[in-house]
Amino acid sequence: MNKNIFTPSQSIQKSYLRQPVPIENLETFRSNLKTLLDRLNSEDIEESNKGRVKTFLEHTLWTSNNYEINASGKTDLSIKDKNLNKDVVLFEFKKIGSNEMVTKFDLVKKAMFEIILYYILEEYENHNTDIKHLIISDGYQYFIFEKGIFWDFFGKDKKFVKSILSSEHTNGEKRDYIYNQIIKPKVEGCQDKITFTYINLHTFSDSIESEKILADSKFKALYKLFSPIHLLKLPFSEDHNTLNKRFYTELLYIMGLEERGTKHQIQRLKPNSREGYSLFEQTYAMLGDYELENSISVPSKEEKRFETALGLVIVWINRTLFMKLLESQLIAFNKHDTNSRKKYAFFEKLTDFALMHYLFCKVMAIPEEKRTGEMKAKFGEVPYLNSSLFELTEIEKKYFPISSLRNGKMAIMKNTCLKNKKGKMDSGEILVLDYLKRFLDSYDFGEDAGNSGKTIINASVLGLIFEKINGYKDGSFFTPGYITSYLCHKALRQCVTDKYNQTFYTNYQHFSELVDNFDYTDFNNCVKVNELINHLRICDPAVGSGHFLVSALNELICIKRDLNILRTIDGKRFFYHLSIEDDELVVTDSEGEISYNPNDPESQKVQETLFEEKRTIIENCLFGVDLNPNSAEICQLRLWIELLKNAYYTKGDDNKKHLQTLPNIDINIKCGNSLVMKYAFHASINQVLKGANITISDYKAHVANYKNSPSKDNKHKVEKDIEAIKQKLAKGYDIESDIYKKWVKVCSEILSRTNSLFPSEDIETKALENLRKQEEKLRLTLEEVSTRHARLGAFEWRYEFPEILDEKGTFMGFDCIIGNPPYGVAMSNEYRKTVEEKFEHVPDYEIYYYFILLGMGLLKVNGYLAYIIPNTWLFNKFAQEFRESLQKTDAQHPYAWSLKELLDCTNIPIFESATVRNTVIFMQKTNAPQNYINFKNTRDLIGSDEETKMEGKILFNKLVSRETLSISTEDIKDEFSQNWGLAFSLTSEENQIIKKIKQSTVTLESLFPEISQGIIAYDKEKGVSKQDIANRAFHSDKYIDGYQKWLRGFDVKKYAVTWNSTPSKTSSKQTDKEIYVNYKAIPRARDQKFFYGKRLLIREITNPSLFAAITDEELYHDPAILVVKDSKAYPLELVCGILNSKLASFYHYRHSPKASKGAFPKIMISDVRSFPLPVISESNLDIAKKISYLVEEMQNLMKLGNADAKTIHELEWKINYWVFMIYGIRETQDMDYMASDFSTNRPQDINIELQS
Secondary structure (H helix, E strand, O other): OOOOEEOHHHHOOHHHHOOOOOHHHHHHHHHHHHHHHHHOOOOOOHHHHHHHHHHHHHHOOOOOOOEEEEEEOOEEEEEEEOOOOEEEEEEEEOOOOOOOOOEOOEOOOHHHHHHHHHHHHHHHHOOOOOOOEEEEEOOOEEEEEEHHHHHHHHHOOHHHHHHHHHHHOOOOOOHHHHHHHHHHHHHHHHOOOOOEEEEEHHHHOOOOOOHHHHHOHHHHHHHHHOOHHHHOOOOOOOOOOOOOHHHHHHHHHHHOEEEEOOOOEEEEOOHHHOOOOOHHHHHHHHHHHOOOOOOOOOOOHHHHHHHHHHHHHHHHHHHHHHHHHHHHHHHHHOOOOOOHHHHHOHHHHOOOHHHHHHHHHHHOOOOHHHOOHHHHHHOOOOOOOOOOOOOOOHHHHHOOOHHHOOOOEEEOOOOOOOEOOOOOEOOOEEEHHHHHHHHHHOOEOOOOOOOOOOOEOOHHHHHHHHHHHHOOOOOOOOOOHHHHHHHHHHHHHHHHHHHHHHHHOOOOOOHHHHHHHOOOOOHHHHHHHHHHHHOOOEEEOOOOOOHHHHHHHHHHHHHHHHOOOOEOOOOOEOOOEEEEEOOEEEEEEOOEEOOOOOOOHHHHHHHHHHHHHHHHHHHHOEEEEEOOHHHHHHHHHHHHHHHHHOOOEEEOOOOOEEEOOOOOHHHHEEEOEOOOOOOOOOOOOHHHHHHOOOOHHHHHHHHHHHHOOOOHHHHHHHHHHHHHHHHHHHHHHHHHOHHHHHHHHHHHHHHHHHOOOOOOOHHHHHHHHHHHHHHHHHHHHHHHHHHHHHHOOEOOHHHHOHHHEOOOOOEOOEEEEEEOOOOOOOOOHHHHHHHOOOOOOOHHHOHHHHHHHHHHHHEEEEEEEEEEEEOHHHOOHHHHHHHHHOOOOOOOOOOEEEEEEEEEEOOOOOOOOOOOOEEEEEEEEEOOOOOEEEEEOOOOOOOOHHHOOOHHHHHHHHHHOOOEEEEEHHHHHHHHOOOHHHHOOOOHHHHHHHHHHHOOEEEHHHHOOOEEOOOOOOOHHHOOOHHHHHHOOOEEOOOOOOOEEEOOHHHEEOOEEOOOOOOOOOOOOHHHHOOEEOHHHOOOOOOHHHHOOOEEEEEOEOOOOOOEEEEOOOOEOOOOEEEEEOOOOOOHHHHHHHHOOHHHHHHHHOOOOOOOOOOOOEOOHHHHHHOEEEOOOOOOHHHHHHHHHHHHHHHHHHHHOOOOHHHHHHHHHHHHHHHHHHOOOOEHHHHHHHOOOOOOOOOOOOOOOOEO
16 A cells, blocks of 8 residues: 555545435435546547536535636636635646546656646745645546645745746746756655545446445545535534534533533532432532531632532543443444444443442442352443542542432423434433433444434543533633644654654654654664653643643654554554544554454454553653642543553453453542642652662552552552652651751750750750740741642652652653643742742743743753643733743753744634633753744734634644744844744734834934823722722713813824814713813822823824824823823924824834734833834934924814815825835835835825835
8 A cells, every 4th residue: 555645535534534424415426426427538628527527516515605616827727715715726637548647656747747836826926825735637537635745845945936936937938847847856856755645436437326335435435525624624513623512511411510601610500490310419419418628729618519519520420421432432343243232332221320330330340250240240241441440539438429319300401412202302301310321322422433423422522521521610721632733743753853863873853854764674673763752751740631641642653653663463564554633543544444343353453552552652651740630530531541442352261352451540640739849850869768768660660560450459559559658758858858957956956955964044944945936936837838738739740750760769850741731820829939939930920931940840851842821921021031031041040942833823712712812832941042933924814704613723724834934032032022922923024124114213212201101090009999999089071170181092193182082983981981080189190290291192002003192281191091291302293203104003013012912902101112213313304304394284284173185195195205214114115015005095296206
């Protein structure tokens, strides 16, 4: 099988491939395909057959008015998206039998040269980045290329593109030169690496007449191959990055919960909707009889009761969903057995919650031979899985298991998925367990492979649901799979490349180079590289539901396959194709996806191979920590689910088949506070180890034994041994601490003085009293430190994971830190104090900054960090020092970060309903940081109307497909210190213009020292009462004696300040009606000098441009207006003209931190202070005078209020022109770039010659 040639089943997204297709759609497709095959004629010219293909597409899958199929420019045929007004699929057609047509094994043909040329012209001349696929066809054969392939091999090669474009526009050059001298050598050099999908419609000629073809998987794949969903990469109804809201809402209802509020918090159903027998209400009621544990984080008794009830219900629902997945897997594994559903559908045998508890703890957690006779008879086909998975959790041990619930009746939810016997929506009452069973059975958990017509619920969807339910307090956001996969792909491939370079003394820059040059025929080398990968240590320090670890697991297996080092269980090379789609590891051959069949030796081999690979990686490579115990349990469950997907049957001593048991992987996922620790990362523990008589080898051996403990008893024994080791280490810290040593010294001295043979004198008595006070203070400090760390859930990275310690106990660290750390979390004073004992202060105590510092501590030298974090660090003015310190080393900070890639995702809605926007960062810990930052340009990153549902995924893929650019560290500090995000959105042309603007300038503040904001009238910090704030006591909409005039932001317009103006949009806001203020009554108000005398007023909101005007009238206002007091050092009229100009707005939107703040962009006082004003000299004095004169003329006209639009336009044009001139912007193309169509909008009466 040629690994570069995909069949339709291989290339189509597997979750889409599994989706059912309405039979009438397939019939229409079959009918039109038959017509096409009948009419295609090898004797006809290519235009005729092209027209037939066009008709076929229009009559089948492309009937929507949103698309147009036609010839386009130089392209034979294209599919145009009318919403985008751009071609999204390009075709190149050839006559049947033409020698210009490509073949499966020879792409060096004219058809390939032509479509490459058309692609380059479309991408670069038409600036069309929305192409998704390119297709070469003769009517029968279709060679389908992803746009990304063309970009990688042709589009991003600037020299190649330049050669084509320059030759295309040289009159003397002919196309043959471009094809044969430029494109042909390029194709010859890379054709063996180009991947594509191939299909020949001839293969359906014999079967097209039969209706049986409608059930043929290859025919269904053909249908989907030509669909808009595949060719345009559109979202579809069951994309697993999207929450299935119907499933989620009804599951919450059965639990007794719902989502409410803007933060989508999970709460009890409203009182009039509560069902007494729902899982939550029963649990909540029973907890009334229990004394609940006190918790600092949950002070309210009612809140603690809610949290405890929810915690119990989450445990039970998690297990239930896992059981449903298991049942579905067993049915799917045994689908060859006609009786499989009846035999393996154990869920329907549950009659009450006591039996469900028995299934949890007395069946799945106990080997088959040790089960009771009753359980063997009822659940004979249910396998023994693992001793840890279904043990009672700590919360169940404290309170009660699921067996305590009663199976009473509850009302069926409105809009339920349940159907009655007539196929209509069901209603009425139902036993709660029956409701749960019927509800889950209404969905396809994998047993039907999408053929049942039911909505598919897979592990990724469950992970999303787990995360949402678990984050009930603040509305947790599940990181979408396209983000986790991208970050793991980026980080782990670079990790493997670096490790290979270190081990084999090579210097590959990218993983693709390693793949191209790796000799996989050298068996010994393959074994070494396999071991190298198995020894990578990867950690998510805020693991949540474990989504990042699942993506890392799948990525590592794909890395092995790409290097051809993946071996089957019998040691042979694994030759099947592996890919990751929607968080699923997909195995395919030429026929499509491979599913497990225990009766097929080859299928058995594949299943065993993947299971053992996953187990090895989970046990050796993946680690996680989370403060929330529910999160840790959910993460463990997710990893067990990943193993369950590839669980396989073995033959036991009883000659019966048994499902392979799952290992005890829970020890790699721990509960604790990642930011709180007693031990520093590199604190010595040698003395502690010696004193406790512990060796790291013993510790590691205990952990390894735990993972493979054959029984529950053995596991518990090993668990106790591990806990004893950790307690000794924890105690050892206290003994080795400076405070403890001081305390021991003081205690010794007290003992010495107390046991003295001579009676105490007064001096001695006082000394003893002082010593006792010191002892008490030190003892209390010791106790406080110990209890404080315990309260905060301290996690000792120093020894919790022995896998990252060497044999002497030295902390080695992780190779890679990944994740989505928390943000916006309030940190109590105690929490802050404890965290800053180990970490430096960070801006605003924002917690995600600490997780970046944590990553630095946890990583090995040259290790990688891959996070998704908020974008606020890019422009927060308090974070400027933090930003600039990332790449800086000094005596106190020997290591810093190399920013390998920084993606500003401000314009991408990654998290549904989240207000925070994000950045994706990929950094390397190093002692020699690179002096530049790699990024992708974010300009024009917008989606079409058709892309609303999956806009985040589509826009993110657009961003990452763009060329990687770089900016030097010095340039970003000098030019964009206030807002790094601007550096990633500007084009090279804009950067050049910005630099031109800043030449020969000084800051506005250096000429106008008195700059201020308006009054904050209602500031409780200045003593304003709550009542005065609520009543807005200092303002009025009517004149009162002693009050002064009050301006609103919209009263400041270009060149005019109009008190009591009418806003452009009518508003009912009280603040828009207030036009008077009692300035003298405002406590500690801003200095009065800023509200009278000649001064420039600037409106804070800058939509759609800057607004500035000069006034000398006494007027008061709030910070919505900024003030620049007049100065003798520079003409205020000149500043007014500059700030109102097109140049100033251009500069502002591309330089100011808050200029890109959605619908309400702002100019900050710091922006005004740093605004560059041109230095006035003899060479430009006349221009400065012209601008000042024109501004005075404009202001006089605005005061009179009778200026006509033509006069205003002429004056504005002149001011804009002379502002361009004074800043040295003299070329027309620069002016037009900054002010669209500036040159063509020149008033007719103005005779100014513009430079071309």
